[in-house]
Amino acid sequence: MAATKHAQAIQQDSQTYLTEALFQLLEKKTLSEIKITELVARAGVSRMAFYRNYDSVEDILRQHFAPRIQRLFDNVIFEQPATVKLEDMQAFFDRFADELRLSLRAHFEYVIRDLFTKNMARYYANWAGMTPEHLKYWTVFMTNGVYGIWREWLLTGQKESLAELHTLIKKLQISTESAL
Template sequence: MSATKHAQQIKEDSQAYITTALFQLLETKDLGEITVTALVKRAGVSRMAFYRNFETTADVILKYFASKINQVFDDVINQVPTEEKLTEIDHFFETLSHELKLAVDRHYEYLIQQLFNDGMRRYYDQNQVWQQLPKTQQRYWIAFMSAGVYAIWREWLLNRESENLMAIHDIVGKFQSSTMLALKESN
């Protein structure tokens, strides 16, 4: 293994150890109560290893969820067929439901919502229909839709099994279409 590959493997291992340790600590503590010292001790890595990879404990959460949330939005942006997209979303919630529920209990949900808002912004920035609206309406509509869609997914996740995923997908689509239509008619 070349030195570069070896260094990359060490970096990836350190990130994995730190992430695993953080989620272990989150089982009993809020994110704000977890110090870097406690985290690196639990992970079995040095403070230097932590700071080579992250600036804060919140960065660990952001890195962990970013690629997963971005993949869901990539499917939406790339207009993956509905059945395939819903399978991926179901897999997302199935594999991450514990960590997402922990976000509520351990007060780091705002980080997930930040990533979600970024995904919504990225989606709407690529949507030609909505770009016909004035910039001010675009900005507030993204904020409105992002908060609303996030709240729907959150409610569904926390009360899972009460509705199927297709029903939630349809509700989100109807809200999006009707609010867009109302905005267009008001211009």
């Protein structure tokens, strides 16, 4: 059992070092310019350590962002009180704004958008009153709209409050449902 805990600790350390090294490299390079050899050298781990943990450099980003984005959606899906939702969302977006800017400069926004899309599909998965085909299109429509609004809000300095932004999104959703 002690050997297993030790191996898990080594694995976690490798993941942490690789994640930190990747974000350091992304400050100066685009994702496609980063080679695994350079990444493992920066992280101080072996190529084998990389491949024991990941299939690609994008996997590091997915592992970094996935739990944070999922938690953001869990607060909405599992109907946390509005104050908890807004506090958690504000904390998320305060940090995420810089990471989104980095994702644009370093060309990995598609990783974040993919995780956002998967969570939007999870959010709408049990909506009643729509055929599966209509639900698929509704999810695509809402995903692009909500992501676009959040993206614009984050990149332009979060001038409106998060509560105002969510009121706007709700109005747009209700208006669109009514128009259909």
